[in-house]
Amino acid sequence: MFVVAAALVDQKNNILVQQRPEGKPMAGLWEFPGGKVEAGETPEDALIRELDEELGLVVKTKALSPVAFASEPLGSKHLLLLLYTCHEWTGQAVNLEAAAMQWLPVQELKHLDMPPADQPLVEQLLVAL
Numbered sequence: 001m002f003v004v005a006a007a008l009v010d011q012k013n014n015i016l017v018q019q020r021p022e023g024k025p026m027a028g029l030w031e032f033p034g035g036k037v038e039a040g041e042t043p044e045d046a047l048i049r050e051l052d053e054e055l056g057l058v059v060k061t062k063a064l065s066p067v068a069f070a071s072e073p074l075g076s077k078h079l080l081l082l083l084y085t086c087h088e089w090t091g092q093a094v095n096l097e098a099a100a101m102q103w104l105p106v107q108e109l110k111h112l113d114m115p116p117a118d119q120p121l122v123e124q125l126l127v128a129l
């Protein structure tokens with residue numbers, strides 16, 4: 001499973017996380033916005049699409065910087081999760097699909113309940129920002 005996600009960083013250096021809705025795997029856990037890459041998409045195109053669908057944001061390819069990845073089993077599949085940082089977008093983030101959304105300083109992400117793949121990504125984000 002090929003998944004892309006973004007650490008959106010605002011001017012106060014806060015990061016957007018959203019909570020997975022009831023009824024989905026890992027419901028209630030906090031994650032970076034993003035989702036699966038569909039057939040025929042580049043990873044960046046997929047992330048731009050997901051940020052529009054989930055948050056109503058318009059993001060340009062050049063605003064996405066690869067920062068870290070995770071590779072690990074997830075249920076019966078194997079997850080490859082690519083994390084990008086993004087400091088520039090158009091529009092204001094509106095929670096269109098998640099159970100909840102919040103902006104947090106990167107240090108506080110360490111205390112959040114996130115999927116297993118995300119914990120090492122948060123450590124790498126801390127170093128990178």
Ligand SMILES: Nc1nc2c([nH]c(=O)n2[C@H]2C[C@H](O)[C@@H](COP(=O)(O)OP(=O)(O)OP(=O)(O)O)O2)c(=O)[nH]1
Pocket residue numbers: 003004005024025030031032033034035036074079081115116117118
């Ligand atoms: N968007 C996102 N997904 C993550 C993160 N960490 C992590 O393990 N994942 C997993 C959860 C899902 O299995 C997959 C993302 O796919 P998705 O959001 O499109 O799919 P989903 O399971 O919510 O729902 P569906 O589309 O299959 O109905 O990647 C993360 O930080 N952000």
